[in-house]
Amino acid sequence: xxxxxxxxxxxxxxxxxxxxxxxxxxxxxxxxxxxxxxxxxxxxxxxxxxxxxxxxxxxxxxxxxxxxxxxxxxxxxxxxxxxxxxxxxxxxxxxxxxxxxxxxxxxxxxxxxxxxxxxxxxxxxxxxxxxxxxxxxxxxxxxxxxxxxxxxxxxxxxxxxxxxxxxxxxxxxxxxxxxxxxxxxxxxxxxxxxxxxxxxxxxxxxxxxxxxxxxxxxxxxxxxxxxxxxxxxxxxxxxxxxxxxxxxxxxxxxxxxxxxxxxxxxxxxxxxxxxxxxxxxxxxxxxxxxxxxxxxxxxxxxxxxxxxxxxxxxxxxxxxxxxxxxxxxxxxxxxxxxxxxxxxxxxxxx
Numbered sequence: 001x002x003x004x005x006x007x008x009x010x011x012x013x014x015x016x017x018x019x020x021x022x023x024x025x026x027x028x029x030x031x032x033x034x035x036x037x038x039x040x041x042x043x044x045x046x047x048x049x050x051x052x053x054x055x056x057x058x059x060x061x062x063x064x065x066x067x068x069x070x071x072x073x074x075x076x077x078x079x080x081x082x083x084x085x086x087x088x089x090x091x092x093x094x095x096x097x098x099x100x101x102x103x104x105x106x107x108x109x110x111x112x113x114x115x116x117x118x119x120x121x122x123x124x125x126x127x128x129x130x131x132x133x134x135x136x137x138x139x140x141x142x143x144x145x146x147x148x149x150x151x152x153x154x155x156x157x158x159x160x161x162x163x164x165x166x167x168x169x170x171x172x173x174x175x176x177x178x179x180x181x182x183x184x185x186x187x188x189x190x191x192x193x194x195x196x197x198x199x200x201x202x203x204x205x206x207x208x209x210x211x212x213x214x215x216x217x218x219x220x221x222x223x224x225x226x227x228x229x230x231x232x233x234x235x236x237x238x239x240x241x242x243x244x245x246x247x248x249x250x251x252x253x254x255x256x257x258x259x260x261x262x263x264x265x266x267x268x269x270x271x272x273x274x275x276x277x278x279x280x281x282x283x284x285x286x287x288x289x290x291x292x293x294x295x296x297x298x299x300x301x302x303x304x305x306x307x308x309x310x311x312x313x314x315x316x317x318x319x320x321x322x323x324x325x326x327x328x329x330x331x332x333x334x335x336x337x338x339x340x341x342x343x344x345x346x347x348x349x350x
Contacts (some may be wrong), residue, residue, distance in 0.1 A: 013061075013063070014035070014059070014060065014061045015060045016031070016057055016059050016060075017057070017058045017068065017070060017071060018055075018056045018057040018058050018070070018071030019053065019055070019057070019071070020054070020056075020057055021055065021348075024054050024055050024346055024348065025346075027045065027047075027055060027057075027343060027347070030343050031043055031057075031343075032059065034339050035059060038328065039239075040061060040239075040326050040327065040330075041069075041239060041327060041328070042059070042060060042061075042069040042073065042075075042326070042327040043058070043059040044058050044069060044070075044071060044073055044075060044278065044324060045057045045279055045323075045343075046071075046278075046279035046280040046282070046324070047283060047321070047322050047347060048283045048284060048286070048287055048321040048322075049320055049321075050287070050319065051287070053280065054320075054347070054348070056279075056280050057071055057279075058070045058071045058072075058073055067237075070234070071278075071280065072280065073234055073235070074234050074235040074236065074276050074277065074278055075235070075236055075277070075278070075279070075310065075312060075327065076238065076276055076305075076307075076325075077224075077276065077277055077282070077312045077325070078273045078310045078311070078312050079191070079273050079303065079304065079307075079312075080275075080282060080312040080313070080323075081194075081270065081271060081272060081274060081305065082194050082272065082303065082305075083285065083286075083289070083290075083291055084213055084217055084218070084275060085132075085194055085197050085198065085201065085271035085272075086290060086293060086294055087213075087217045087285065087289040087290075088201045088205070088209070088212055088216065088217055088271070089128065089197065089200070089294065090289060090294050090295055091216040091217065092201065092204045093294075097204040097205070098200070099128070100128055100129030101128070101129060102127060102200075103124060103125060103126065103127055104126050104127060104131055104196055104197070105118070105124055105167050106124055107128075107200060107203065108200065108203055110203075115163065115164050115167040115168065116164065116167065116168045117168065118167050118168065119168055119169050119170055120171045122172045123167055123170070128200055129294075131190075131193040131194070131196055131197050131200075132197060132293070132294060134190055134193065135188075136188075136190065136193050137172055137190075138166060138170055138188075138193045138196075139192050140188070140191060140192075141191055142162065142191050142192055142264070142265075144247040144248075144250070144264070144268070145247060147162060147165045147250070148249075148250020148251070149251060150165055150169055154251075155249070156247070156248045156249070156265055156267070158268055159195065159198060159199055159202075159268045159269070160199070161268070162192065162195045162196070162199075162268055162269065163196055163199050166193075166195070166196055170192070191272045191273060192272070194269070194272035194273075195268070195269045195271065197271055197272075198269065198272065201271060209270050210270060210275075217289070220277055220280075220281035221276070221277045221281065222275065222276045223267065223270055223274065223275065223276070224267075224270075224274045224276040225266060226248065226260065226261050226265050226266045227260055227261055235276060236327045237327065238259040238260070238308070238309025238310060238327050239309055239327055240257065240258045240308040240309045240328065240329065242258045242308065243255045243256060243257055243262050244256065244262030244263050245262065247261055247262065247263065247264060247265050248261050257308075259307075259308040259310075262308075263308045264307060273307065279324055280323070281323075282314050282323035283321045283322060283323040286314055286316045286322070286323065290316075291303045291316050297316060297321075298316060299317060299318050299319075301316055302314065302340075304336070306330070307329060308329055309328060309329060310325070310327065310329055311325070311328070311329050311330050311336070312324070312325045313325075315340070317344070317347075320347055320348075322343070322344075324343075
């Protein structure tokens, strides 16, 4: 269901602010053109070359009076949040708190009320490393309404609820049965698996997920808030013309904006897609940790995060680390890939 004004008629001005190296100036044109084509009001870009900041930029396309996007404006990260989960787990393994082979659900059951009987005997063999690598073959998305109805709760599901739902109600696919005759795929992308990893980080760190990130990964990351009324200081607003049934009340019939409660909940899945940060903080993170996967900086890797009201991107090249965010999602994968190629072509890669 579409609502709201036709954004295409609203653009009367475009602005950019912050620093940009002369060698990267063409990146401004790439951003302005893409924002105009896709009716995007706010964006930010950061580019690092080693410890040097080449670009630290905010972009605005809108009517006069629209809040100007600053280089340090905060944006939702969507699945780029998983980069921070991987970094947190990398630190915890280095600290000896767990290993990549640690069985995730038995670890989460230690010293806590039991999650209940598993829906599948294979659940207790799934390791932290398999969850991180998307090789646990859990379901792709997080359906908070289904979680609430299945667990018979009348409130927004908590992180523990997501873990309990995964353990008790997710049956692993038959291709994991050696006798079933199925060819096993290399991986199956799972947001639900990263919600489980969020709980693993908290258990191993013995503190809140974001608090551990502040101590061991970066101080420039925050827990996102689902509703617009909970926006952080300096955070952009998110544009999406659609509405959906509330994710906050299982079985509820209220329609909410997809970007603000009609499509997802941020508070119960920080490590899957619920974090907020800045472009520069994520580009800096890429100089220290892998954008995709475990360990330290990993040239040649990238990660995209996309849900209603957000497209975020992080990438490490041979000697460049990039991060950008938009306050509107972009549906076409081909157009997004073409944009990234155009952007990279403006950067001094030598």
